[in-house]
Amino acid sequence: MKIPTLPFTVTDWSTMPRTEHPGETGMGYWRTLNIGDVRVRMVEYTPGYLADHWCDRGHVIYVIEGELDSELKDGRRNKLTPGMSYQVSDFGDSPHRSSTQTGVKLFIVD
Numbered sequence: 001m002k003i004p005t006l007p008f009t010v011t012d013w014s015t016m017p018r019t020e021h022p023g024e025t026g027m028g029y030w031r032t033l034n035i036g037d038v039r040v041r042m043v044e045y046t047p048g049y050l051a052d053h054w055c056d057r058g059h060v061i062y063v064i065e066g067e068l069d070s071e072l073k074d075g076r077r078n079k080l081t082p083g084m085s086y087q088v089s090d091f092g093d094s095p096h097r098s099s100t101q102t103g104v105k106l107f108i109v110d
Contacts, residue, residue, distance in 0.1 A: 004036035013042045024052040026100075040109050047103040054095035059110040060087050066104035072096050 016031035026049030031042040045068075054073050061068070062085040070078045070086060072094040080086060088096060 003038055006035055009035075011040070016042070022052070023099075024050045026050060038109065041107070043106045043108055045098065045100045045104050045106075047101060049103070050099040051097040054097050056091045056095050057110055058088055058090040058092065059108055061085055062107045064105040064107060067100060067102050068104045068106065069099045069101070070096055071099065 011033055013031050016033065019030050019032065021028040021030055023045070026046040028046075028049060029044045033040045045066075061070075061080075063080045063082050065082055068080040070080060073096070074094040076094070078086065
């Protein structure tokens with residue numbers, strides 16, 4: 001990831017519009033800041049959320065609240081709790097998808 005040239009920018013996430021993104025089950029709510037090809041998001045998934053697709057995009061994901069289950073298409077699974085993150089490159093070693101039983105709040109850069 002290369003952050004494009006931009007001025008120092010402060011983001012008040014509470015003022016960013018919230019968009020809805022349904023999963024296979026549950027709902028995702030995103031607040032998004034796009035900076036060139038970089039997307040910065042505050043994301044909340046409701047309890048019982050399961051992504052509706054396998055993802056090949058690179059991310060840096062940091063868990064703020066709740067628990068995130070990250071499943072890789074090759075069968076690996078990871079449970080992330082507050083204070084944990086994962087990093088994966090575009091078209092990393094295996095597509096991945098997110099789910100949560102409890103609900104989760106994330107900070108994501110991709």
